[in-house]
Amino acid sequence: MGMPKKVFVNKEWCKGCGICVAFCPKNVLELKNGLIDIARPEDCIKCGQCELRCPDYAIFLKEAPENE
Amino acid sequence: MNKNIKLLQGNEACVEGALAAGMEFFAGYPITPSTEIAEISAQKLPAIGGHFIQMEDEIAGMAATLGGSLTGKKSMTATSGPGFSLKQENIGYGCIAEIPCVIVNVQRGGPSTGLPTSPAQSDIMQAKWGTHGDHPVIALYPNSVQEIFTTTVDAFNMAEKYRTPVILLLDEIIGHMREKIDLSIVDSLEIIDRKRPSCTPEEYKAYQADEDLIPPMADFGSGYRYHVTGLMHDETGFPSNNSKVAHQLMHRLMDKIDKNVEDIVKYEEYMLEDAEIAFVAFGATSRAAKEAIDNLRKKGIKIGLFRPITIWPSPQKQLLALSEKVNTIIVAEMNMGQYTYEVERIAAKNCNVEFYGRVDGQPINPDELMKFAEEVLL
Amino acid sequence: MQSELVQKYLREDRLPHIWCPGCGHGVIMHAVIRAIDNLKLDPEKVCIVSGIGCSSRASGYMNFNTLHTTHGRALAFATGVKMSQPDLHVIVLTGDGDTSAIGGNHLIHAARRNIDITTITFNNNIYGMTGGQYSPTTPYMDFGTTAPYGNIDNSFDLCDLAKGAGASYVGRATAYHAVQLAKIIESAISNKGFSFVEAVSSCPTYYGRKNKKGDAVNMMKTLKDMYVDIKIAEKKPELADGKIIFGELYNNPQDEYTDKYQKIIDMLKKEN
Numbered sequence: 001m002g003m004p005k006k007v008f009v010n011k012e013w014c015k016g017c018g019i020c021v022a023f024c025p026k027n028v029l030e031l032k033n034g035l036i037d038i039a040r041p042e043d044c045i046k047c048g049q050c051e052l053r054c055p056d057y058a059i060f061l062k063e064a065p066e067n068e
Numbered sequence: 069m070n071k072n073i074k075l076l077q078g079n080e081a082c083v084e085g086a087l088a089a090g091m092e093f094f095a096g097y098p099i100t101p102s103t104e105i106a107e108i109s110a111q112k113l114p115a116i117g118g119h120f121i122q123m124e125d126e127i128a129g130m131a132a133t134l135g136g137s138l139t140g141k142k143s144m145t146a147t148s149g150p151g152f153s154l155k156q157e158n159i160g161y162g163c164i165a166e167i168p169c170v171i172v173n174v175q176r177g178g179p180s181t182g183l184p185t186s187p188a189q190s191d192i193m194q195a196k197w198g199t200h201g202d203h204p205v206i207a208l209y210p211n212s213v214q215e216i217f218t219t220t221v222d223a224f225n226m227a228e229k230y231r232t233p234v235i236l237l238l239d240e241i242i243g244h245m246r247e248k249i250d251l252s253i254v255d256s257l258e259i260i261d262r263k264r265p266s267c268t269p270e271e272y273k274a275y276q277a278d279e280d281l282i283p284p285m286a287d288f289g290s291g292y293r294y295h296v297t298g299l300m301h302d303e304t305g306f307p308s309n310n311s312k313v314a315h316q317l318m319h320r321l322m323d324k325i326d327k328n329v330e331d332i333v334k335y336e337e338y339m340l341e342d343a344e345i346a347f348v349a350f351g352a353t354s355r356a357a358k359e360a361i362d363n364l365r366k367k368g369i370k371i372g373l374f375r376p377i378t379i380w381p382s383p384q385k386q387l388l389a390l391s392e393k394v395n396t397i398i399v400a401e402m403n404m405g406q407y408t409y410e411v412e413r414i415a416a417k418n419c420n421v422e423f424y425g426r427v428d429g430q431p432i433n434p435d436e437l438m439k440f441a442e443e444v445l446l
Numbered sequence: 447m448q449s450e451l452v453q454k455y456l457r458e459d460r461l462p463h464i465w466c467p468g469c470g471h472g473v474i475m476h477a478v479i480r481a482i483d484n485l486k487l488d489p490e491k492v493c494i495v496s497g498i499g500c501s502s503r504a505s506g507y508m509n510f511n512t513l514h515t516t517h518g519r520a521l522a523f524a525t526g527v528k529m530s531q532p533d534l535h536v537i538v539l540t541g542d543g544d545t546s547a548i549g550g551n552h553l554i555h556a557a558r559r560n561i562d563i564t565t566i567t568f569n570n571n572i573y574g575m576t577g578g579q580y581s582p583t584t585p586y587m588d589f590g591t592t593a594p595y596g597n598i599d600n601s602f603d604l605c606d607l608a609k610g611a612g613a614s615y616v617g618r619a620t621a622y623h624a625v626q627l628a629k630i631i632e633s634a635i636s637n638k639g640f641s642f643v644e645a646v647s648s649c650p651t652y653y654g655r656k657n658k659k660g661d662a663v664n665m666m667k668t669l670k671d672m673y674v675d676i677k678i679a680e681k682k683p684e685l686a687d688g689k690i691i692f693g694e695l696y697n698n699p700q701d702e703y704t705d706k707y708q709k710i711i712d713m714l715k716k717e718n
Contacts, residue, residue: 008447008449010447010448012462013461013462015462015466015467015468016467017467017468017650017661017662017663018468018661018662018663019468019662019663019666021663022663022666022667023666051449052473052476052624052625053473053621053622053624053666054472054473054476055465055467055468055469055470055471055472055473055621056462056463056465056467056472057448057449057452057456057461057472057476058462060448060449060452061449062447062449062450092530093526093529093530095525095526095529114707114710114711114714115711115714115718117711117715119529119530119707121525121526121529123522123525123555124522124551124552124554124555125551127519127522128519128522128525128551128552128555131515131516131519131522131523131525131526132522132523132525132526132529133526134523134526135495135513135522135523135524135525135526135527135528135529135530136526136527136529136530137526138513138526138527139527139530139531139534140531141530141531143526143530157516158516158519161515161516287531288493288511288513288527288531288534289490289491289493289511289531289533289534290490291490293489293490293509293510293511293512294511294512295505295506295512295513295514296512296513296514297506297514298514298515298516299514306460306506307506307514
């Protein structure tokens, strides 16, 4: 078993298109100053819809220790 | 009977030369008067484990030739005037991306569809300026079946050595002419293969040139993953708009040819020792010039021939020396004065430069050259 | 920090890419690398060939043997690569203009030969790189900078075109249907023969703006609403009314071109 997954963002690559925000089923994400922000991380169900449709590879799930 | 002596057609000798040089891939499109080169390649390549493909058009023939070379296979295509025009964009791609290959152009009369089955030498300037933008050019032009064989080998060798497309100019006459050829030279030929990287894939920069200005070239699929583009690029091979990068690449591309002119330039001098007048001619016309010279010599006229085999880069040093020696140079060519421009550029300050040509689909014959030379001497 | 997939298959030092905010091309390129990863292809044996245009910049970002060619000619270059080195997996990434206007001849002939090349056309219905001119897939009476009064050209159905020309695998999916898109690309690469995938993209900058299609999010929603999975359409045709079908549209394996050529080589070897 791998570690649990967590959602990460790379703001340097984000172009603020808002696609991840629109298609997040749990309304976890927001645009803040034109860039992606994980506003409600506790609501994230790690479905990966954001990673799937982000044209810029700026948001993704990755295995990470719980406390990171 | 010597088994190495054969009677071959010029176009056939071209394929034999290509195979001797290591050709493994041919992509082309049928066009008169070059078609035999495709036909014979189609027959012979699979027998040695090589590949032939007839593409959907001339543009694709050029593109596939470049694609084949990127996998490390020595590649060739063949065409004539109209197809040569269509290939030009991708010839430029081959120049900037530094992809070795040989493009044979068996010239016929133009412009447009022109005279498909008649000879001409009217792509001399297209060979140099055909593709857009400044770019390096090597163009070779043999004049006999034997020399078509050896010059095709030279074309591959130069393409591999300098990582650049090389244009092999033939004309309908020498392409379709049958002559004796001695193939015993095959064993003594020098065959050059492109320089491949000696560093690790991690260290490899696809367009980082060595001191000789040539970057080592890895075969696609050999463990060196890299990027090839027709955009201006830096030594990594990735696109760049940086003016310094563009300047450096353009100058290196030209310098790798210009600084090796001595190695690239091949020519023949005939009866020039005491000549006061000289023909400059190449391909089929140079054969007529030789006969004219032999006849004029019998009349006591001191005339000779300078025959560039390397058309581009032009044999500038040799033509300059010639212009200092003779009173008149007659450039004889089956066009309306294309190479004459180049000879005038080099020689006109030292001697008289005359042009003799015809564009009616008929070869230039010795008699008319004799007559013209005698008129010039009057 | 990047995702493992991006680290594994993309050239991070070349990113972020040049595509506009919300452009579907990045999603499609992501689907391509997921497909390659699922198939566990050896990256050393993958050759990505592209032409000219927005889509064709993809090759530069992908860490394989990559060849960014001239406009329209990707398939012709790719044919040379595949023919001379048949053990390479050759994947052509191209755009609607690149593949079906200037490169249309190469598309139909590569399909006709059934040479083992997978072509993925990023179809955004417009020439993006040059600023929004109508392409062979711009819908009838839509607008482009060169169709200021509406486009009077009929448009190509690229999948029908590829199938008609002889492709042995044809599929379509959109940037919205990214999971299905990766699966179709996977099947396309697995097919030993000519495979064609129409990857429907979106161009909010030019096509969207010229045709009042809204922003990137709206255009993505349009893809969701306008396209219906072939499996659903087959079960409930009424759900497909007025919509475009996506999915595996044609899968009919045929003898492959380089295999057939190899047979000639083998035959000649035996004779000698």
